[in-house]
Amino acid sequence: MDAAIEQALAARDAGDVPIGAVIVRDSDGEIISAAHNRRIIDADPTAHAEMLAIRAAAASVGDWRLGGCTMVVTLEPCCMCAGAIVLARMDRVVYGAADPKAGAVTTLHQLCSDPRLNHRCDIVAGVQAAKCGQLLTDFFQAQRAAGKK
Amino acid sequence: MDAAIEQALAARDAGDVPIGAVIVRDSDGEIISAAHNRRIIDADPTAHAEMLAIRAAAASVGDWRLGGCTMVVTLEPCCMCAGAIVLARMDRVVYGAADPKAGAVTTLHQLCSDPRLNHRCDIVAGVQAAKCGQLLTDFFQAQRAAGKK
Numbered sequence: 228m229d230a231a232i233e234q235a236l237a238a239r240d241a242g243d244v245p246i247g248a249v250i251v252r253d254s255d256g257e258i259i260s261a262a263h264n265r266r267i268i269d270a271d272p273t274a275h276a277e278m279l280a281i282r283a284a285a286a287s288v289g290d291w292r293l294g295g296c297t298m299v300v301t302l303e304p305c306c307m308c309a310g311a312i313v314l315a316r317m318d319r320v321v322y323g324a325a326d327p328k329a330g331a332v333t334t335l336h337q338l339c340s341d342p343r344l345n346h347r348c349d350i351v352a353g354v355q356a357a358k359c360g361q362l363l364t365d366f367f368q369a370q371r372a373a374g375k376k
Numbered sequence: 377m378d379a380a381i382e383q384a385l386a387a388r389d390a391g392d393v394p395i396g397a398v399i400v401r402d403s404d405g406e407i408i409s410a411a412h413n414r415r416i417i418d419a420d421p422t423a424h425a426e427m428l429a430i431r432a433a434a435a436s437v438g439d440w441r442l443g444g445c446t447m448v449v450t451l452e453p454c455c456m457c458a459g460a461i462v463l464a465r466m467d468r469v470v471y472g473a474a475d476p477k478a479g480a481v482t483t484l485h486q487l488c489s490d491p492r493l494n495h496r497c498d499i500v501a502g503v504q505a506a507k508c509g510q511l512l513t514d515f516f517q518a519q520r521a522a523g524k525k
Binding site for chain 2: 266267270271272273274278281282285286289290291292293305306307308309310311313314315316328329331335336338341343344345
């Protein structure tokens with residue numbers, strides 16, 4: 228999670244919402260991709276940290292299947308990202324802060340553990356949740372103070 | 377939908393699952409992006425037709441918001457794609473065949489009309505459904521006949 232938080236800080240410094248993700252290969256614990264949110268920077272609604280990390284990891288291993296890998300992300304994934312984690316057949320998702328407005332792993336939907344879909348993941352929630360959540364709180368407070376929305 | 381079916385045929389001819397999508401600007405009916413499934417071709421689990429069409433449309437207009445636009449796709453979107461349609465604030469989703477295994481607009485989940493999320497879309501289902509579905513049936517039959525899985 229420390230590496231995902233580093234990515235979140237990089238997003239903040241680049242002017243985007245501070246959310247970071249890394250993908251770990253379970254067999255040797257190596258981080259095979261790392262990314263941060265780039266939605267604003269790239270004007271791309273799909274450029275969430277998890278999506279960019281999945282695309283980079285798949286490109287790195289040359290396969291759309293990421294079995295044997297864990298997604299580590301600072302905020303609970305949304306529907307798009309939770310769906311992508313299932314599509315990539317990832318073994319596990321580890322997240323920091325829960326997302327009461329859009330969380331799709333535990334909070335609003337349970338897409339990574341839905342028995343009707345063709346794959347399910349182990350879920351570990353709340354890792355360094357306070358630190359991950361504080362990054363977002365501070366970012367949006369600073370934006371409001373600066374008159375942005 | 378004819379333009380989306382054309383994209384699906386292009387996917388099939390390229391060796392990928394025949395699903396196609398176009399994004400229409402509602403104000404003048406112009407198609408601002410068109411894409412087909414490239415998951416196998418690109419070894420990218422996120423390379424569904426809808427995702428590629430959304431990324432191309434956002435790049436074209438220079439904004440992550442695609443309000444005033446309609447997604448037209450041959451197969452009911454999955455969780456990832458339905459989530460992306462909501463994130464992009466699209467006005468409407470029009471699809472062909474329903475997807476009993478992964479459909480996330482109507483069949484298994486109702487992500488584009490969930491009142492808990494911060495955006496909802498109009499939904500038009502079943503447009504040229506038989507033709508859209510037959511493309512998939514024929515593709516998977518041919519794959520089985522060729523001994524692929």
